[in-house]
Amino acid sequence: MSEKVFNQVVIDENWQTPGLTILILSWEYPPNVVGGLSRHVSGLAIHLARIGFNVHVITAGNGDLPQYEKIYNVNVHRVKPLNEQDSHFFSWIGGLNLAMVQKATELKFDLIHVHDWLVGVAGIVLKETFVCPLLTTIHATEHGRNNGIHNEIQRFIHQKEQQLMGESDQIIVCSKYMKSELISVFKVREEKIVIIPNGIEEKKAIIKSEKVFSDWEDKKIIFSIGRIVEEKGFKTIINTASLVKEKGLNIFFVIAGKGPMLERYRNEVNRRKLSDHLAFIGYISDEEKNSYILQSDITVFPSLYEPFGIVALESMILGKPTIVSNVGGLKSIIGHMDSGLLMAPGDAKSLLEQIIFLLDNPEKAKDIGFQGKKVVRALYGWKRVASETKRTIEDMLINNRINNQEIIEQIKGEYLKGGVMNDGIN
Numbered sequence: 001m002s003e004k005v006f007n008q009v010v011i012d013e014n015w016q017t018p019g020l021t022i023l024i025l026s027w028e029y030p031p032n033v034v035g036g037l038s039r040h041v042s043g044l045a046i047h048l049a050r051i052g053f054n055v056h057v058i059t060a061g062n063g064d065l066p067q068y069e070k071i072y073n074v075n076v077h078r079v080k081p082l083n084e085q086d087s088h089f090f091s092w093i094g095g096l097n098l099a100m101v102q103k104a105t106e107l108k109f110d111l112i113h114v115h116d117w118l119v120g121v122a123g124i125v126l127k128e129t130f131v132c133p134l135l136t137t138i139h140a141t142e143h144g145r146n147n148g149i150h151n152e153i154q155r156f157i158h159q160k161e162q163q164l165m166g167e168s169d170q171i172i173v174c175s176k177y178m179k180s181e182l183i184s185v186f187k188v189r190e191e192k193i194v195i196i197p198n199g200i201e202e203k204k205a206i207i208k209s210e211k212v213f214s215d216w217e218d219k220k221i222i223f224s225i226g227r228i229v230e231e232k233g234f235k236t237i238i239n240t241a242s243l244v245k246e247k248g249l250n251i252f253f254v255i256a257g258k259g260p261m262l263e264r265y266r267n268e269v270n271r272r273k274l275s276d277h278l279a280f281i282g283y284i285s286d287e288e289k290n291s292y293i294l295q296s297d298i299t300v301f302p303s304l305y306e307p308f309g310i311v312a313l314e315s316m317i318l319g320k321p322t323i324v325s326n327v328g329g330l331k332s333i334i335g336h337m338d339s340g341l342l343m344a345p346g347d348a349k350s351l352l353e354q355i356i357f358l359l360d361n362p363e364k365a366k367d368i369g370f371q372g373k374k375v376v377r378a379l380y381g382w383k384r385v386a387s388e389t390k391r392t393i394e395d396m397l398i399n400n401r402i403n404n405q406e407i408i409e410q411i412k413g414e415y416l417k418g419g420v421m422n423d424g425i426n
Contacts, residue, residue, distance in 0.1 A: 011046055011312050021054040021392065023109035023126070025100055025119040029059035029076060035227050036198075036310050037139055040073075041115055043199050047386035049073040053393075056107055058122075060102045079103050080389035090156070096202040101129075111135060111393055117157060120164035127167065133396045136168040138178065140245040140307045144328075145231050147305070162186055170396050171391070174198050174308040175329030181307075194392050200313045200376060205386070219252040220359055223296035225289060226303075226311055228259030228280070233302035233325060238268060238350035240355075250353065256292060258353050289398050293318050298358050298365070306330045316340065316372035321365040323354045339372040381407040 024045055030039040040096050041057070042171035049055045049072065060068065061078035068077050079102070081095030100122040113135045114123035120136070127134040142157040143149055146315035149158050171193050173179050179195055182188040213221050216230070226232040244251045244331060255265075267279050284292065293299055299315040300323040303323050308329035315322045316339065324330040325345040341358065358365040 001022050005131075005340055019054060019159045020111070020393075020397070021050075021056065021107075021109040022048060022108065022111050022113055023104060024055065024057045024113045024115070024351070025122055025316075026059050027096060027118040029057055029078075032060065032062040032065070036114060040139070040310065041199050041203060043382050044386065044389060046072045047382045048389065053390075056109065058103050060096055064235070073181075077103050077107075077121055093118055094121070101125050105129075111397065112255070113137070114164070114284070117160040117164050120160055120167075124164065131270075131401045133169045133220045133395065134167060135170050135172065135396060136164055137172040137174075138165070138182065139174070140305075141181060141185065144181055144305050144307065168192070170194060170392060172196050172404065174391065175332050177332065178307045191250070193316065194388075194393070196388045197387060198308050198310045199382035200317055200380050201382055202312065202317050202377065212295050213236055213252075213254065214255075216252040219250050220298075221296045222251060222253045222298050222300055222355060223292050224253070224302070225256040225292070225421075226301065228255075228257050228262040228265065230261060231303060231305040233304045233346065234261070234265060234280075234385045236302040236346055236348055236351060237300065238265065238272070238274065238278060240270060240351045241269075241274045243348055243352050244277050245274060247408070249321065249356075251277065251359075255280065258283045280302045286369045289314070291319065296320065298323060298355060300343075300351065301325065302343065302345070302351060303327060303330060303332065309333060312340075313390070314375050316369075317376045319369040320374045321358050322370045322372055323351065325348050334376075335371075335375070338368070339375045340368060344402075388414050 012324055012341040024041060026037065026041040028034045030038050030042045032038065039177060045055050045057050055073075056075045056077065058077045058079060061080045064077055068075070072075070073134050077098035079096070081092050082098050083091055083095035084093065086092050086393065097119060100119060106125050109130070111133045112123050112126050114120055114140050115137050123136065128271065138161070141161055142154050146154055149155050164184065165188050170190065171182065173193055174196055174197050176195060179193050179350055182193060183190060211217060221384060224234070224237060226234070228234060234255055238254060241253050262280060262282065269275055269278050269280065286372070297322050301309060301312050303325050304327065306325065306328040308326060311328060312324050314331055322334070322338060322340040323343055324334050327345045334342055336342045341354040343354050358368070
């Protein structure tokens with residue numbers, strides 16, 4: 001048996017995790033998909049179950065979805081907020097956290113894993129109630145999304161994030177960029193943060209039989225997809241379409257996704273008379289997304305703030321030449337002129353330069369797509385992500401055992417000082 005000594009407590013180095021139960025809290029989980037968080041949590045939960053953990057997920061109910069079902073060996077519990085009819089989002093979130101705590105009291109678990117501030121209160125309460133480690137994954141921050149804290153709503157969220165980070169025993173982030181943000185903005189200790197990238201499952205793409213770009217088949221198609229919000233940088237594509245119009249280039253931009261800025265951007269396209277060069281097509285399914293990526297000439301993700309950028313990986317794994325902003329976690333995914341191209345964030349001229357380079361150099365573009373696919377396969381597979389998460393969980397549970405042992409020894413010492421041990425306490 002191999003052993004290590006931590007603070008005078010002997011730990012078996014071969015200590016494993018069979019049968020350990022992980023409780024995951026996430027406000028969204030497939031098929032209830034709001035953004036990329038749900039796909040990440042689902043992928044992680046499934047692969048943690050595959051390597052031997054008992055996994056329970058508590059998430060928000062939605063419509064006619066069952067309250068409980070087992071999906072790929074993951075126990076999924078859906079709860080309704082105690083005040084589900086409340087139109088105020090913060091009240092709704094508060095009710096969701098209360099419902100999560102109630103459901104969790106029916107379960108047994110060894111560690112709690114929460115995803116972002118929205119379920120942080122439930123995680124903190126359960127940590128204190130059941131005296132077990134709290135692991136948190138921070139996917140993005142309010143400060144990062146808004147380049148600072150500017151109003152009371154943002155301040156409220158920021159404080160909830162700060163509270164959650166303070167109460168967490170370990171924090172996972174997806175990139176060096178996010179680690180730096182947590183250290184500089186929230187003053188989180190460096191040793192408390194672990195970098196584990198998001199994962200992606202390589203699947204055979206389902207290709208629609210018809211051409212998805214049939215209305216623009218005589219043009220070079222540049223495709224993008226994401227939640228239609230300001231930080232995703234779609235305004236940069238609108239400005240690039242304006243340059244394309246001025247130069248008379250045979251390029252058409254297609255942007256998929258839904259979000260609060262969708263109608264505003266559509267109106268701007270009409271106002272600037274860019275409908276011959278750009279279309280916001282709204283929501284598409286995951287299967288349709290693969291077809292759109294594969295039938296496009298280039299994909300672009302021009303985010304102004306992006307902790308990681310899973311959608312870029314989804315393009316790269318399909319071998320498509322991909323352009324991303326030189327910002328946040330995106331710049332750590334792409335090797336410029338090797339596995340993709342980097343553009344200056346918010347700079348329409350820079351984006352157009354990268355597009356023209358790829359269109360003018362089709363063999364280089366093909367090679368970039370091939371190299372991007374190799375990078376994603378090697379670094380971002382779910383098997384690797386799950387293994388790194390498993391290692392973090394094991395380290396947390398070992399440290400928890402050490403801390404508990406130290407507490408026991410401290411209590412024993414106090415009794416010994418008082419002579420109580422002679423009365424039968426040992």
